[in-house]
Amino acid sequence: xxxxxxxxxxxxxxxxxxxxxxxxxxxxxxxxxxxxxxxxxxxxxxxxxxxxxxxxxxxxxxxxxxxxxxxxxxxxxxxxxxxxxxxxxxxxxxxxxxxxxxxxxxxxxxxxxxxxxxxxxxxxxxxxxxxxxx
Amino acid sequence: xxxxxxxxxxxxxxxxxxxxxxxxxxxxxxxxxxxxxxxxxxxxxxxxxxxxxxxxxxxxxxxxxxxxxxxxxxxxxxxxxxxxxxxxxxxxxxxxxxxxxxxxxxxxxxxxxxxxxxxxxxxxxxxxxxxxxx
Numbered sequence: 001x002x003x004x005x006x007x008x009x010x011x012x013x014x015x016x017x018x019x020x021x022x023x024x025x026x027x028x029x030x031x032x033x034x035x036x037x038x039x040x041x042x043x044x045x046x047x048x049x050x051x052x053x054x055x056x057x058x059x060x061x062x063x064x065x066x067x068x069x070x071x072x073x074x075x076x077x078x079x080x081x082x083x084x085x086x087x088x089x090x091x092x093x094x095x096x097x098x099x100x101x102x103x104x105x106x107x108x109x110x111x112x113x114x115x116x117x118x119x120x121x122x123x124x125x126x127x128x129x130x131x132x133x134x
Numbered sequence: 135x136x137x138x139x140x141x142x143x144x145x146x147x148x149x150x151x152x153x154x155x156x157x158x159x160x161x162x163x164x165x166x167x168x169x170x171x172x173x174x175x176x177x178x179x180x181x182x183x184x185x186x187x188x189x190x191x192x193x194x195x196x197x198x199x200x201x202x203x204x205x206x207x208x209x210x211x212x213x214x215x216x217x218x219x220x221x222x223x224x225x226x227x228x229x230x231x232x233x234x235x236x237x238x239x240x241x242x243x244x245x246x247x248x249x250x251x252x253x254x255x256x257x258x259x260x261x262x263x264x265x266x267x268x
Contacts, residue, residue, distance in 0.1 A: 005150060005185040005215065007240045009143075014240075016139060016150045051139040081139065106141045106148075 004029050006036050012044040012113055013037065013075075014106070018051045026062045033066060037073045044113035045070045048106055050081030060095045067100045076116055078102065080109040138163050140170050146178040146247055147171065147209075148240070152185045160196045167200060171207045178247035179204050182240055184215030194229045201234045210250055212236065214243035 002025060007014040013036055015029070033045065047063060049055065067077035079102045090097075103109035136159060141148040147170055149163070167179065181197060183189065201211035213236045224231075237243035 003185060005152065005182060007148075007150070007182060007184075007215075009240055009244070014141075016141070016152070018139065018150070018152045048139060048141060050141075051137060081141075106143055110143070 002028075003032065006032055008036070008040055008042065009110075011042055011117060012046055012110060013040070013042045014046045014048065016048040016051070021059055021062060026058075030062075030066060030069060034069050034073060037070060037075050043075055043117045044110075045075050045077045046106060046109045046113070047077065047079050048081045049079060049086070050083065050105075052086065053083065055082075055086050055090060055095070057093075057095060060090070060097055063100055064098050067097075071099065076101070076113055078109040078112055080104070080106050136162075137166065140166055142170070142174055142176065143244075145176055145251060146180055146244060147174070147176045148180045148182065150182040150185070155193055155196060160192075164196075164200060164203060168203050168207060171204060171209050177209055177251045178244075179209050179211045180240060180243045180247070181211065181213050182215045183213060183220070184217065184239075186220065187217065189216075189220050189224060189229070191227075191229060194224070194231055197234055198232050201231075205233065210235070210247055212243040212246055214238070214240050 002019075004015060004017065004019070004025065007016075013033065015033065019025070036042070037045070045066070047066065052059070063077075063079060070077045077100055079097065079100050081104075082102060101112070103112050136153075138149060138151065138153070138159065147167065149167065153159070170176070171179070179200070181200070186193070197211075197213060204211045211234055213231065213234050215238075216236060235246070237246050
């Protein structure tokens with residue numbers, strides 16, 4: 001059965017989209033990804049679309065859905081590697097990607113997510129301090 | 135034109151194989167990857183085949199070729215994510231992957247490559263020491 005692989009790298013999950021998405025594949029990806037976030041406790045999802053030459057409303061909605069699902073499971077989604085022509089088409093078609101941030105490439109996306117995870121972690125650190133004092 | 139994306143992550147390049155390889159695609163991947171190693175000075179290449187269900191002699195040779203080319207350009211290749219059934223088939227068919235190391239998943243492959251790069255860098259470090267003394 002055709003599946004899009006999900007690679008775990010530390011606290012992040014990486015998905016590279018290389019093939020034409022269709023309904024069943026998109027559903028499988030959503031199921032696999034949510035299951036994987038839940039199992040690994042990942043805080044970030046990187047979706048690389050550097051091989052994608054056409055982002056239509058179907059793919060746009062799929063990405064927005066994935067981001068929404070991930071957010072509920074406490075993971076941020078960053079879309080990386082968008083080709084310039086795709087960005088042009090998205091704007092011309094008036095397509096938006098609600099709730100999805102973008103970064104130029106995987107490295108910058110990882111940096112963005114890691115900075116977010118770090119900035120949201122002090123709560124845990126101060127709780128630990130409290131325990132040490134108590 | 136169909137291409138397999140190559141993702142740069144620090145000192146490493148990551149290639150995820152998701153589609154059926156054919157001659158032209160394999161050639162394009164070899165060209166893209168060698169060009170990318172040369173341009174970025176990457177010291178490691180991770181090839182993820184977790185989505186590949188059949189590794190035949192064609193794919194085996196392609197991977198061995200990529201590893202040989204990368205080695206000449208001073209980059210190590212690690213094959214990651216092999217499905218258990220693929221490992222069984224490789225041994226049963228007597229296929230070997232000369233010059234290619236394997237790791238269970240991307241994380242372990244990255245750790246392996248980073249350990250190698252670190253262990254091969256002391257030469258540079260001692261030269262730097264020499265300069266400081268001189």
